[in-house]
Amino acid sequence: MLPLLDVPTMMVMTAAASFAMALALLIAPHERREGLGLWALAMLLNGLAFLLFALDGQGPRWVSNVLANTLLAGNFALALAAIEQFRGRARPWWRMALPVLAMALLCLRHVDDFTARVVIVGVVVPLQAAMMLHALWRPGPQLQQPTRGMWLLSAGLALQFIMFGLRGWRAGAGQFSASHLLQSGGLQSISLVLAFVVVLLSALGFILMAKARADAALHHLAMHDGLTGLANRRAVVQALERGLAQAARSGDGYALLLLDIDHFKLINDSHGHLTGDLVLRELAARLRGCVRAQDMAGRYGGEEFMVLLPGTSAEGARTVAEALRRTVQEQPFAGERGAIAATVSVGLGAIEAGGGDAPDATALIASADRALYAAKAGGRNRVENDPG
Numbered sequence: 302m303l304p305l306l307d308v309p310t311m312m313v314m315t316a317a318a319s320f321a322m323a324l325a326l327l328i329a330p331h332e333r334r335e336g337l338g339l340w341a342l343a344m345l346l347n348g349l350a351f352l353l354f355a356l357d358g359q360g361p362r363w364v365s366n367v368l369a370n371t372l373l374a375g376n377f378a379l380a381l382a383a384i385e386q387f388r389g390r391a392r393p394w395w396r397m398a399l400p401v402l403a404m405a406l407l408c409l410r411h412v413d414d415f416t417a418r419v420v421i422v423g424v425v426v427p428l429q430a431a432m433m434l435h436a437l438w439r440p441g442p443q444l445q446q447p448t449r450g451m452w453l454l455s456a457g458l459a460l461q462f463i464m465f466g467l468r469g470w471r472a473g474a475g476q477f478s479a480s481h482l483l484q485s486g487g488l489q490s491i492s493l494v495l496a497f498v499v500v501l502l503s504a505l506g507f508i509l510m511a512k513a514r515a516d517a518a519l520h521h522l523a524m525h526d527g528l529t530g531l532a533n534r535r536a537v538v539q540a541l542e543r544g545l546a547q548a549a550r551s552g553d554g555y556a557l558l559l560l561d562i563d564h565f566k567l568i569n570d571s572h573g574h575l576t577g578d579l580v581l582r583e584l585a586a587r588l589r590g591c592v593r594a595q596d597m598a599g600r601y602g603g604e605e606f607m608v609l610l611p612g613t614s615a616e617g618a619r620t621v622a623e624a625l626r627r628t629v630q631e632q633p634f635a636g637e638r639g640a641i642a643a644t645v646s647v648g649l650g651a652i653e654a655g656g657g658d659a660p661d662a663t664a665l666i667a668s669a670d671r672a673l674y675a676a677k678a679g680g681r682n683r684v685e686n687d688p689g
């Protein structure tokens with residue numbers, strides 16, 4: 302037999318772990334805190350529930366027999382609400398409240414029958430664990446790529462399902478070893494060790510989920526331009542480096558466009574900076590719409606954009622560049638005080654398929670930049686190659 306602590310001590314330890322986790326959830330410094338507050342509240346209820354369980358026999362019966370079990374169910378209802386909030390969904394309160402109400406009424410009805418209460422808890426709590434697992438993994442817009450946090454939380458919920466379910470099943474079959482709440486030994490002691498583990502696994506899993514989301518949001522911020530939503534200079538140059546390394550391995554061609562709005566300063570000066578921003582945003586949307594899925598458009602600088610065209614020859618890139626140039630020339634931008642005519646100049650840099658060692662990113666950008674300079678010098682609103 303494992304040298305387990307007595308049941309009241311383990312209950313107090315589970316309560317202490319719940320309070321510690323509530324604190325950890327409250328102070329976890331994440332950018333995106335959806336669900337963390339609700340989960341902290343859930344841990345608080347769980348801690349209170351286990352403290353009341355540990356006080357069994359020392360106060361009125363309804364405190365440890367009814368109130369504590371209701372707090373336990375309330376904890377899982379709040380945890381479900383936290384998962385729904387994390388997933389960005391509305392919380393169907395009645396579905397969360399129903400198990401809590403059922404727990405309160407059924408425990409009240411069986412206030413003197415320990416075995417009946419173990420069966421009730423063994424039905425309601427696994428049901429709540431299943432609802433949480435469903436809410437966590439159900440397909441939907443905010444379903445993350447599975448993260449370690451999601452697996453950890455799922456492990457905690459699965460353990461909760463099995464442990465409470467097993468207790469209820471054994472009690473229903475008349476095979477539960479304990480005859481009152483604080484009796485140590487057998488399944489009663491083992492389930493308290495597992496309850497302690499469930500608290501830690503679930504709360505840490507949820508904290509890790511929130512951290513993964515905050516990390517992803519920060520990564521997105523670090524790699525995207527705030528005004529246009531396109532990849533920023535760092536991201537587009539990194540993608541270019543990866544693309545050139547891939548082209549060197551496969552022997553495919555690779556092309557790069559540098560696209561600059563002509564006389565953009567004039568647009569800013571005559572229509573205002575905010576309208577200039579509108580033009581940049583609209584041009585970004587057009588670039589996104591014009592390129593293939595494997596291509597990438599990014600904002601390289603103020604009014605300068607970069608388009609990466611993997612597997613594309615100089616001739617193919619010129620066709621894309623001409624199409625982009627034409628859409629700008631032919632469709633004026635919508636300003637607040639009427640249409641704004643604009644044009645773009647495009648510099649083209651390319652490596653041909655099977656061209657041996659590919660130039661590095663800096664060299665290809667320099668080549669496209671010389672081409673852009675030539676386009677500007679040649680009168681703007683045109684596409685040019687590197688004059689060499």
Ligand SMILES: Nc1nc2c(ncn2[C@@H]2O[C@H](COP(=O)(O)OP(=O)(O)OP(=O)(O)O)[C@@H](O)[C@H]2O)c(=O)[nH]1
Nearest residue numbers: 561562563564565566567569574575577578603604
């Ligand atoms: N509205 C707005 N303007 C910007 C932004 N970033 C840079 N600019 C402006 O872009 C203009 C760039 O001006 P220039 O470098 O002289 O280039 P240009 O007027 O387009 O002239 P050419 O490129 O030679 O045709 C400047 O007025 C910048 O203030 C931005 O985020 N928003």
